[in-house]
Amino acid sequence: MIKAIIFDFDGVIVESVGVKAQAFSMVYNSYGNEIISKVLDHHYKNGGVSRFEKFIYYHKSFLGIKLSKDQLKELSNKFSDFVVDKINSAPYVNGALEFIKTNFRKYDYHISTGTPQNEIEIITRYRKINKFFLSVFGSPEKKENHIQKIMESNNYSKDEVVFIGDSLQDKIAANKKDITFIGRIEGSNKQLLNEKYKVSDLSELDNIIKQL
Numbered sequence: 001m002i003k004a005i006i007f008d009f010d011g012v013i014v015e016s017v018g019v020k021a022q023a024f025s026m027v028y029n030s031y032g033n034e035i036i037s038k039v040l041d042h043h044y045k046n047g048g049v050s051r052f053e054k055f056i057y058y059h060k061s062f063l064g065i066k067l068s069k070d071q072l073k074e075l076s077n078k079f080s081d082f083v084v085d086k087i088n089s090a091p092y093v094n095g096a097l098e099f100i101k102t103n104f105r106k107y108d109y110h111i112s113t114g115t116p117q118n119e120i121e122i123i124t125r126y127r128k129i130n131k132f133f134l135s136v137f138g139s140p141e142k143k144e145n146h147i148q149k150i151m152e153s154n155n156y157s158k159d160e161v162v163f164i165g166d167s168l169q170d171k172i173a174a175n176k177k178d179i180t181f182i183g184r185i186e187g188s189n190k191q192l193l194n195e196k197y198k199v200s201d202l203s204e205l206d207n208i209i210k211q212l
Contacts, residue, residue: 002107002180002209003160006150009113009120011047011166012184012202013100013129016083016090023082024054027075031063038062045191047167050114050139051079080119088126093184095203097129103206104132108154111136112146112163112173143173151177162209164199167191182208 011017021040028039039058046054055075059065067075100109109132113120117138124130134154137146151161163174166184168191174181183192185200192198197208 001160002162002212004108004110004150004154004156004162005209006110006112006147006161006163006179008048008163008165008167008170008184009111009115009123010087011093011186012164013093013096013111014087014090014127015093016087017044017047017166017186019083019086019090020051022086023079026082027055027079028058035062046169048114048143048165048169048173050116051076052116052140076116080116084119084122087123094201095205096201099202099205100129100132107209109133110146110150111138112143112150113137114139114143114169116140143170144176147173147177147179151179162212164202164205171195180212 007013010020021043024039024043025036028036039062042058043054052072055072056067059067111120111124111133115138120136120138124133124136130136135150137149147163150156158178162180162182163170164182164184165171165174166186171181171183171192180197181195182205183195183198185192185198199205199208
């Protein structure tokens with residue numbers, strides 16, 4: 001019986017994956033369209049990876065530049081300034097807010113996201129959904145560590161927890177901790193099409209969880 005649901009944030013609760021893509025385009029705009037294309041291709045194929053890891057990878061692999069800590073912080077702040085307001089006003093994934101409000105007494109809710117910790121706390125408070133979640137975890141900590149902490153602090157067994165995400169990294173984190181994974185399939189993202197449990201939006205989530 002499922003007791004707890006761990007949600008990714010971007011692309012699962014809020015339709016904000018495109019906002020992050022816009023931010024990466026903005027950051028790498030001065031390097032030209034070829035670099036932007038490489039950045040966005042990697043970004044879309046590697047959802048769930050923190051922006052810090054992506055900045056380091058993009059600069060080293062595409063530009064031949066090793067970022068200093070100060071440079072990484074500057075890029076991250078620029079990125080954050082761009083995305084927070086846009087994510088605060090981004091629409092919810094269809095069915096997400098309804099599911100969260102309707103079922104929060106039935107299940108424990110947690111968030112595990114690649115968004116920086118301070119930023120996801122600001123966003124959930126602004127959207128007034130923080131009250132529904134027992135815990136909210138962001139980067140730089142890895143998602144498998146989030147899951148481990150959630151399970152240990154709440155004494156959940158593996159068959160009592162489900163993770164819903166929209167990326168291969170979400171699936172990998174859930175598999176590492178041997179918990180059920182539900183994939184959110186959207187648009188051109190085909191990475192999770194073969195998942196046993198999948199939804200096109202969260203209006204379908206309740207029916208899927210009842211099958212577990």
